[in-house]
Amino acid sequence: LVSLSSSMKGGGRRSGRGEYYKNKYGGRGRGGRQTSNPTPVQDTTILYNTDGTLGRPPYVNGRVALAKKEELFRTLQGLEGKGYNNYRATLENSAWELEEGVWIIGDRIQGDAYAPASRFRVALGAQRTGLPVMALASREARVAAADWLCRRFVQTARRAGDDLRTETGGWGGQKGGEITMTWPSQFVLERNAVIVQEYGQIEVRFTIALPASGRSIEGHWAANIICKRLATLLADVFFLKSQDPGVSKMLQAHVDAVLDQQFLRAQLAQRGLIAFVAQGCILPRCAGNDDRPMSTNNAVAFDTQQLGSLRVSLNERRDGNQIWGLGLERRKVSLICGGGFHGKSTLLAALRVGCYDKIPGDGREGCVTDTTVSTIRSEDGRFVQAVDVSAFISSSSFPGGGTSSTKNFTTLDASGSTSQAAAVAEAIEAGAQCLLFDEDLSAINFMTKDARMRALVPTDPITPYLDRVRNLAEVHGISSILVVGGIGEYLRLADAVVLMENWIPRDVTAQVTSILPKDIELTIQSPPAAYFTPRTIQPTPPVGKVVARTRTSLQFGDNNELSLLAVDQLVEIGQTRAIAAALIALNSEPHPQQTFSQILDILDAALDNSLDFLSRAHGGITGDLVRPRRLEIAAAFNRLRTARFYQASS
Numbered sequence: 001l002v003s004l005s006s007s008m009k010g011g012g013r014r015s016g017r018g019e020y021y022k023n024k025y026g027g028r029g030r031g032g033r034q035t036s037n038p039t040p041v042q043d044t045t046i047l048y049n050t051d052g053t054l055g056r057p058p059y060v061n062g063r064v065a066l067a068k069k070e071e072l073f074r075t076l077q078g079l080e081g082k083g084y085n086n087y088r089a090t091l092e093n094s095a096w097e098l099e100e101g102v103w104i105i106g107d108r109i110q111g112d113a114y115a116p117a118s119r120f121r122v123a124l125g126a127q128r129t130g131l132p133v134m135a136l137a138s139r140e141a142r143v144a145a146a147d148w149l150c151r152r153f154v155q156t157a158r159r160a161g162d163d164l165r166t167e168t169g170g171w172g173g174q175k176g177g178e179i180t181m182t183w184p185s186q187f188v189l190e191r192n193a194v195i196v197q198e199y200g201q202i203e204v205r206f207t208i209a210l211p212a213s214g215r216s217i218e219g220h221w222a223a224n225i226i227c228k229r230l231a232t233l234l235a236d237v238f239f240l241k242s243q244d245p246g247v248s249k250m251l252q253a254h255v256d257a258v259l260d261q262q263f264l265r266a267q268l269a270q271r272g273l274i275a276f277v278a279q280g281c282i283l284p285r286c287a288g289n290d291d292r293p294m295s296t297n298n299a300v301a302f303d304t305q306q307l308g309s310l311r312v313s314l315n316e317r318r319d320g321n322q323i324w325g326l327g328l329e330r331r332k333v334s335l336i337c338g339g340g341f342h343g344k345s346t347l348l349a350a351l352r353v354g355c356y357d358k359i360p361g362d363g364r365e366g367c368v369t370d371t372t373v374s375t376i377r378s379e380d381g382r383f384v385q386a387v388d389v390s391a392f393i394s395s396s397s398f399p400g401g402g403t404s405s406t407k408n409f410t411t412l413d414a415s416g417s418t419s420q421a422a423a424v425a426e427a428i429e430a431g432a433q434c435l436l437f438d439e440d441l442s443a444i445n446f447m448t449k450d451a452r453m454r455a456l457v458p459t460d461p462i463t464p465y466l467d468r469v470r471n472l473a474e475v476h477g478i479s480s481i482l483v484v485g486g487i488g489e490y491l492r493l494a495d496a497v498v499l500m501e502n503w504i505p506r507d508v509t510a511q512v513t514s515i516l517p518k519d520i521e522l523t524i525q526s527p528p529a530a531y532f533t534p535r536t537i538q539p540t541p542p543v544g545k546v547v548a549r550t551r552t553s554l555q556f557g558d559n560n561e562l563s564l565l566a567v568d569q570l571v572e573i574g575q576t577r578a579i580a581a582a583l584i585a586l587n588s589e590p591h592p593q594q595t596f597s598q599i600l601d602i603l604d605a606a607l608d609n610s611l612d613f614l615s616r617a618h619g620g621i622t623g624d625l626v627r628p629r630r631l632e633i634a635a636a637f638n639r640l641r642t643a644r645f646y647q648a649s650s
Helices: 016-025 067-075 085-089 139-160 217-236 247-269 342-354 417-431 451-456 465-474 487-494 509-515 575-587 595-609 611-618 632-641
Strands: 066-067 095-099 102-108 118-124 174-176 192-195 200-207 273-280 285-287 290-293 311-315 322-328 333-338 368-369 373-375 386-388 395-397 404-407 409-411 434-438 481-484 496-501 504-507 535-539 546-550 553-555 559-562 645-648
Touching: 016 487, 066 067, 067 217, 085 546, 095 217, 118 217, 118 434, 139 192, 139 217, 139 247, 200 217, 247 273, 247 311, 247 368, 273 311, 273 342, 273 481, 290 465, 311 368, 322 481, 322 496, 333 342, 333 465, 333 487, 342 373, 342 434, 342 481, 342 496, 373 559, 386 417, 386 632, 386 645, 409 417, 417 595, 417 632, 465 487, 465 645, 481 487, 496 509, 535 595, 553 632, 559 632, 575 595, 575 611, 575 632, 595 611
Parallel strands: 066 095, 333 481, 333 496, 373 434, 434 481
Antiparallel strands: 095 102, 102 118, 118 200, 192 200, 273 322, 273 368, 285 290, 311 322, 386 409, 395 404, 496 504, 535 645, 546 553, 553 559
């Protein structure tokens, strides 16, 4: 609920240009702060009835406040030439019926033409949308249907030019007018831009840059945008009942493609697999900044004919046919080897996002992994707090010869090896069951140590991952998938070795023994079983602004920039916005007697109920949040320099 402040009433001289601007724009003349007339607090909650209708129109002081589109049209036209703050007084927390079963609500109205665009949402009854039954059959189907509708909204608005902003004549010229929604990526994710309800209703959230000339309202233009252009856009996108049957078939194909991927992923645990890449997948992407598939004229399809015992089959969801592909086992060590530019990192990149569903035609629909897969890389200079890295580092040396226990390790400036050791412990704490490593992105002294270096430096405090990888698999059940091109020591420990040659995978596991050097034998002393001490957190609310600036960075309070460059399983900026809101939520109240892992469990349960759980921390109802995994939320919290972690007592 938003309560607008009432306008100030003062005495004294009330004439001249200052008074003119005050009357025109509100506030204290041209330079004063804008205010508006008192507006009653309004309840804009929408109920969705089990019969598909919209329940209980929004109320104002106990009275129905759902005016018709014609009144909205006249009201907006009547604002022509008035001060921009009148938009807020008229539209914020107001509800209007665009037509039967279609309501529009202004949630947050911008106070200036240069401010962030105004947030609106539209509720549509099932009688208007006509969603097919299969799109409502399960939560997963509704998320997939919402994803398709989100893409259709964005694409339709672009074709019609509704997302284009007008900018003419400098400060006093016309500006605004665009209708926008969060642009989706190649991945089918849970977003709050479009929400499909269980009984067929749809809630749509978007922004409109309300038009102006200077700071004067363009009322006729605004009326045309909301009452005509928006109404047409909504009908073109969401009124499936009145459209060609082929449109519903496209929706069904999209939902089926998503459910097919989830069906494949669900079979992994049943078959003892951690990852699967189907025959014929197109793994290469257009470019480093373009995640669309490379043209089939240039890309080499994933061919599994030479994978031997690593070639396994899963069942298709709809017809029960078998799909053949590369299968990597759980609780095992798997290597992806090959020369430069032969596709090994491309395969790992596809596995990295195998936890997400993709849109039809992406090329990676047949590449699925366990949902808890996590990338591990070195990150010089990162913040680490109260992490038990003793499984990998026995002591930490400081200038002057002092040492500190690494069972409770904290540093403001981690080295490559300590950052990677911390990343492993943090990922396991957050629930990761599969760790991905790329030799090129790792600290070499963390990953391995050959026999000569062991002989030369017998007192090195670092226990390389090489020494732990079997222990993690066999004791902790943590699978490891590693891309290696120069670290041959892992060959002795691998359960599966895939060689990439000219983008074609080949099983060379059986050949490893014959090619290992006979002159140098690497003897790995089995260290004690790894143990990772659980932690808890003490809330530290941010002081200042919290905002996601890009997909890989956010600001959490004044002078506190958080880099997420190393958290490379974030795929949309909406996930980063949701993480920013999650950090606020986790830092807003104490968590007595709860470990960090248990706190993430509670957060996950809240997000299962509704992504809008985070909206309260994100400035009210929004449509720009995308659900992140708990692993990325934890990774962000672990890198937050104002965070306060403590090891949990026994």
